[in-house]
Amino acid sequence: MLCGGALLVFGVALLTYSINRSTPGEMAQNPYFFPVAILTIWCVLSGVLLAQSISSESDSRLEKSDLSALLKIVATVIASAVLFSRVGFVLSSIITVVAVLGVMRYRNLVVSVILVVTFPVALWYVFTRILNVPLPTSPWLSWI
Amino acid sequence: MELIIAGFELAFTPLTLFVILCGTAFGIVVGAVPGIGGVLGLAVVIPVAISLPQVPSIALLLGVYCGSIYGGMFSAVLINTPGTAASAATVFDGYTMAQRGQAGLALGWATGASVFGGLFSLLVLMIAAPQLAAFALRFSPIEIFALMLVALTCIATLSRGSMVKGVLAAAIGIMLSMPGSDPMTGEVRYTFGIFALSGGFDLIPVLIGLFALSEVFERVATKGRSVPPAATRAGMEFAPLKDWIVRLPVLLRSSVLGTFLGILPGIGATTASFLGYAQAKETSPRREKMGQGEPDGVIGPEAANNAVTGGALIPTLALGIPGDPNTAMMMATLLMQGIVPGVRLFADNPELVYASFAALIIVNIMMGVLGWSMATAFTWLLRIPQPVLLSTVVVLSLLGAYTIRQNEFDLFVAIAAGVVGLLMRVNGFPLAPAVIGLVLGAQFEENLRMALILTDGSIYGFFERPIAAVLIFITIGLLGYPVIKDYIGIRRARNEGNL
Numbered sequence: 251m252l253c254g255g256a257l258l259v260f261g262v263a264l265l266t267y268s269i270n271r272s273t274p275g276e277m278a279q280n281p282y283f284f285p286v287a288i289l290t291i292w293c294v295l296s297g298v299l300l301a302q303s304i305s306s307e308s309d310s311r312l313e314k315s316d317l318s319a320l321l322k323i324v325a326t327v328i329a330s331a332v333l334f335s336r337v338g339f340v341l342s343s344i345i346t347v348v349a350v351l352g353v354m355r356y357r358n359l360v361v362s363v364i365l366v367v368t369f370p371v372a373l374w375y376v377f378t379r380i381l382n383v384p385l386p387t388s389p390w391l392s393w394i
Numbered sequence: 395m396e397l398i399i400a401g402f403e404l405a406f407t408p409l410t411l412f413v414i415l416c417g418t419a420f421g422i423v424v425g426a427v428p429g430i431g432g433v434l435g436l437a438v439v440i441p442v443a444i445s446l447p448q449v450p451s452i453a454l455l456l457g458v459y460c461g462s463i464y465g466g467m468f469s470a471v472l473i474n475t476p477g478t479a480a481s482a483a484t485v486f487d488g489y490t491m492a493q494r495g496q497a498g499l500a501l502g503w504a505t506g507a508s509v510f511g512g513l514f515s516l517l518v519l520m521i522a523a524p525q526l527a528a529f530a531l532r533f534s535p536i537e538i539f540a541l542m543l544v545a546l547t548c549i550a551t552l553s554r555g556s557m558v559k560g561v562l563a564a565a566i567g568i569m570l571s572m573p574g575s576d577p578m579t580g581e582v583r584y585t586f587g588i589f590a591l592s593g594g595f596d597l598i599p600v601l602i603g604l605f606a607l608s609e610v611f612e613r614v615a616t617k618g619r620s621v622p623p624a625a626t627r628a629g630m631e632f633a634p635l636k637d638w639i640v641r642l643p644v645l646l647r648s649s650v651l652g653t654f655l656g657i658l659p660g661i662g663a664t665t666a667s668f669l670g671y672a673q674a675k676e677t678s679p680r681r682e683k684m685g686q687g688e689p690d691g692v693i694g695p696e697a698a699n700n701a702v703t704g705g706a707l708i709p710t711l712a713l714g715i716p717g718d719p720n721t722a723m724m725m726a727t728l729l730m731q732g733i734v735p736g737v738r739l740f741a742d743n744p745e746l747v748y749a750s751f752a753a754l755i756i757v758n759i760m761m762g763v764l765g766w767s768m769a770t771a772f773t774w775l776l777r778i779p780q781p782v783l784l785s786t787v788v789v790l791s792l793l794g795a796y797t798i799r800q801n802e803f804d805l806f807v808a809i810a811a812g813v814v815g816l817l818m819r820v821n822g823f824p825l826a827p828a829v830i831g832l833v834l835g836a837q838f839e840e841n842l843r844m845a846l847i848l849t850d851g852s853i854y855g856f857f858e859r860p861i862a863a864v865l866i867f868i869t870i871g872l873l874g875y876p877v878i879k880d881y882i883g884i885r886r887a888r889n890e891g892n893l
Contacts, residue, residue: 257562264569271583276851277843277846277851278578278843278844278846278847278851279578279579279843281576281578281579281581282583283843284572284839284842284843285569285572285583288565288568289565289569291561291565292562292565292569295558295561295562296562298558299558299559299562302556302558316615316616317615319614319615320611320614320615320816322614323610323611323614323615324611324809324812324813326788327610327788327792327809327812328806328809330788330789330792331802331805331806331808331809334802334805335796335802343789343793346785346788346789346792347786347788347789350781350784350785350788351781351782351785353614354780354781354784354785355781356781356782361779361782365782365785365786369786369789370789373790376442377441377445377793381442381445381446382445383445383797384800385793385796386796
């Protein structure tokens, strides 16, 4: 029900925004003609979905117990994106791999160390040296 | 003939062959590891693909695509868990053979059938795609709009889950393609004051988020900590030629079925695999043994699901209309490479098309060779822990999103798309219509508006073109059929209740 409701609210907001910006005249020349058509379908179907969900049980597969791990992994990925161009690709990737292994409670130290060290460095080498794709470098270690 | 030779010359370079080797091997591995699959495999090789020249780039994508469909059968046979949904039907007889100590033979049957199905569909692709492209050259924006409409409706209504969710997913995908400048007037729209949005969302970060990151989020949140089951240790064995000849009709029927289903948008390798199994069970002289470790139960689904690859490439290459997330992902990457799949590709750059066909032949042959040589390694590969796998996917996803435009904004677009993808997954929305909507959205709008200019703004003008009219009626039928079916079901239930 939450999903159908959220989609309906978002769809109506976008539709109102689009209609307000839509200029009268020929359909083909109006930049908002096509989005308005799609958003109308969106709103109608969200309404149908909402009505269906009121009369039936939710089919969401995400349980409350999973939310903690999910929030941790999303936060980890956001932190990795923030660090990506600030501390360089290699260092941010090392931090990312360590964090993901930590969130998933992986305990094999040997495999973890090998992965943390070799994977980001190997990727950095392939992209910068073989494929000539520049990647962000660290402000402290200019060679990676 | 000259074009075929030119295509082979372009494909037979050391770099292309090396890329095919790596791409196919990688595809087999991602296909074999349960839950990863081809789309995620394609998402993580995008940064490599866009930094390669055109032919090796296409070859890499084809290697990963075909390899992943084939690779799914390793885990189906060895651990009773299909690596991809496309190999689910292979479990029935493949794993039973493994339990009887014939795992190597089951892998051999599956490999032979996969290569046969792949090459058969390639032959159809080589014959049909140029003809279809030549025919489609006559299409005006009205026909192209109608074609895209029927493809989107097909994908939305035939995807798993409810039709309402399928069509809504397509609408979400189309709306994601709207920000940026309007294709007809140049007016900037849906940027909400964010300058980085003035060029619109780049396709690749959104696709990486929708498929790769949302997969990671879902697996961490739901089942990421599960321990993979023990794999049967097996090399690959091939049955004698006379056994293959006896089973040729099953192979051929499944290959034809798979190729045909591949051409239709929204059907995909999973349905083909089950229908391949069903047709083998229906028509095979050995049908009474199926389910008890009969090779027909392995070659039926495997020939069919691998035949989908060539079939799915027919509308993608000839019309520029991808029929599933794999081909949508490939098309988005080709667009980044400056290659526009569709009718003009065959007219303007036929060497590239034939080089793709040549690469596909090499991929299918290499698939068999690699499968044979890697068979024993799968006992180890299938034990790769989930955390190791998912941490590498996160790093590769962020790398893929960043390298397209060297832009930090795209990293956050990928993460936001990942969250949207997760919400869609957990609420039962199919991702395929959203992806096809995203890839086709801009062209869909442009063709509709150009068509309206041609008909002076009249919708009735669309029905004056026979091909467009037929396609629009098919769309109406596809949308109306489930509603009518439900209505008849309710009427019948009421009548039975009254009796």
